[in-house]
Amino acid sequence: MTTATTFVGSSVKRVEDPEFITGSGTYLDDIKLPGMAHMAILHSPHAHARIRGIDTSKAQQHPGVLAVFTGKDTAGINPLPCAWQAGGVENHVNTPHVLASDEVRYVGDAVAVVVAEDPYTARDALELIEVDYEPLPAVVDPEKATQEGAPQLHENAPNNVCMRWTAGNQEATDRAFEQAEVVVKQRLVNQRLIPTAMETRGAIGSYNPGTGEFTIWMTSQAPHVMKLLLAAFVLNVPENKIRCISPDVGGGFGSKIFCYADMALVAFASRQLGRPVKYVEDRTENYQWTTHGRDHVTYAEIAGTRDGRITGLRVRTYANLGAYLSTIAPGIPTTLYGRMVPGVYKIPATFVEVLGVYTDTAMVDAYRGAGRPEAAYLIERMVDLFAREVGMDPAEVRRRNFVPPNEFPHDNGVGMLPYDSGEYEKALNRALELSGYPEFRREQEEARRQGRLLGVGLSSYVEVCGVAPSAWIGLNGQGWGAGLWESANVRVHLTGKAVVTTGTSPHGQGHATTFAQLVADELGVPMEDVIVEHGDTQGTPFGFGTYGSRSLAVGGSAILRSTAKIREKARKLAAHMLEASEEDVVWENGRFTVRGSPESARTIPEIALAAATGYSLPEGMEPYLDETSYYDPPNCTFPFGTHVCMVEVDRDTGETRLVRYVAVDDVGNVINPMIVDGQLHGGIVQGVAQAMWEQGVYTEDGQLVTGSLMDYALPKASMLPNFELDRTVTPTNVNAMGAKGAGEAGTIAATPAVVNAVMDALAPLGIRHLDMPLAPEKVWHAIQERSASQKEER
């Protein structure tokens, strides 16, 4: 059977764009419902305090205010659920109430809401609420939080430890370290980041008293999952009485996967008031109470031989989870981090210990890459430190330890599913060639003689995406509280126009284009005849949403299953229409023909018309071309690649200039190269930004210093170079497309490439490691200290 491939593999312009470039998109805040009221939320200004009382009387009397609610009013709403506990160990679970009524545990914890006729009035009335707080001691650092005498957040979590989780072989690892010729140790801080989707979060609740149904519009990456969680765990409403809708969503990067208090609060308020209620965060709220990412303190040790072979890896990580568990928080530093720390290397013995820790900070959950950037940073920094210790070129050490291509599927020894495929050395070689690595090394030598600080950093990464199968990730395996398959419906209307419904929920990734490319090819129809629908739980099959670079590998596969079913049914109908036997009907050049007589053919639109009218169908065939599939993959996919970053550090200012950035990624087969490149550009910038600028900072007593875009160092256009991208293509056999996933690869790879480059630049000064972000001030101080001590040494 041959397929006429026209769209797959080509850089088709995005079908999403016309509305966005003309200002006619519909984001949550653009939605205005008749009679809609506006909600504002009062957040705790204290990191930790007891609430002695709340006086809402003045706010309630303020003109234009419709209602004020506190935790007493919302006592019937359950705490938010934690849907992914760390697998195989006990988790001391604490999740937030939608409004705190006795104690607040971070700056941003919600304590009251005002609903008013307009948002300005709601804000005015917030200032009239008087809360009597008794401040309590707070702790923000995950390592300090576990020490004796640290302030305690939750009774059921002694020393603030939510869970202790391990992976790998401790005994073998200890033995490897005892026998090692070389051991390198390093404490690594993977700092807290704030996701900062350009659209903040929000929700609109609308309750219909006649039917008892709720409609909740939300800025969500996973509206079906929100429907399930809100119905079954939070609001105790039948699942078929909640409809969730994600309209156009302005970026998410993980932060919009989760179940948030405001989703329940707008639903509750709407039922109380009999009017739709809208809430939209401002940026300050977004920074205070929408989830943050990363925040690890890690003690890492790598063991090896003098000739550059890695023999062991030992890791102990304090993972900051924030004040409570967000929806999937414990799964991130365990399954998605702990099980990926060996990276692309064949390491005989690895042991990982992770402590999930509560602190008086915003909840920490998945942020672009979610665990894998932390893993890649750890192993790629350690490999560089090891290379330096044994006096070898970091490229050579990598090469020497890669999992070779003939050893796939590869078991990495810490409980990850087997890596599907990889040609790690090929990607490294391409990256070295493209970046002119040997020439740069020569240039660097010359520059060093002149006192200039040039550096080059490598990052050879592997990540896991399209996380599945359900039996592995689920409750008895990795602790995920559901399945992780994906759904799709494809139907072809009487007029030949196709509609694809996906359980994924894009928010910038371009699924409407990519999925239409797939379907157009499979059905032999023009792309403009395929529409992709998503984000509305009404009348669409349940799906898990968009995160973890899963939408194409898992969601796209579900779509292909549906198109295959459609093609199968259409083939039968074509045979009937052509009065041929089924076996003689073949799919060629986007239509069905009879073997040997290509002039008798039927296209999918022609068959769809026959199927929809139903005038003449084969015995037993139901009308219409309409097929639904649920796809649960047999394995995850494992994209990989090598990024090369070249920098020059200014000795006098500590400022790092990105001279060149070359990325060679292998995401398997590519449907739309333009979209994949765009994902990589954006991903790389988020990784570079962690290395160089971004950090979510709390004071010791828990005040968020980086509470706005004035203080949080989001990168601007002028701070960045152009990125030079290339690809190798190693298809996966996990799905029919051979596609792996591209949404997070850039972020995962970039951070260690940049840090390794800066450390390489600073090597002549004897600087071995600095924690991120490598802002000029930090680098300048390090240079000053080393210069001073080098003078003394002389």
Added chain:
Amino acid sequence: MAKQEIRVTVNGREHRSEVEPRLLLVHYLRDVLGLTGTHIGCDTSQCGACTIIMDGQSVKSCTVFAVQADGSQITTIEGLAKDGQLHPLQEGFWEEHGLQCGFCTPGMIMSAYDLLQRNPDPTEAEIREALEGNLCRCTGYQNIVKAIQYAASRVREHEPVAAS
């Protein structure tokens, strides 16, 4: 609060409204006139999602009161395409994949519009500098720069600069 009358021309159409003196221009455009293409991404004038053209210059409409716009001529993203024909900047963003989630896009386009009025042939560095007040979290800016370069060459080819 006592309301004040304002008269503004937005995308060529005159509007008279009674507004609270504290009403921000961005809220006026979005909530009173229903022009929701102009977005709000922060509360400190950093993100630039709300950028519009007011009396020929780009301004962040979250930092202007509606009453300050009294008597002014405003262009928003909705007013850029003429007679169903996309503006070269809109074309450029589409051609060069200059957007992903689209939330920053209207502000980016309006800032770029301002740049091309002042400098019809900007270098890459000048483009990056001109976007100082506009943040994008999706694209890494690379294709935004290309989109603006595309538009600049189109404008130079086809029409005298829109500085009329």
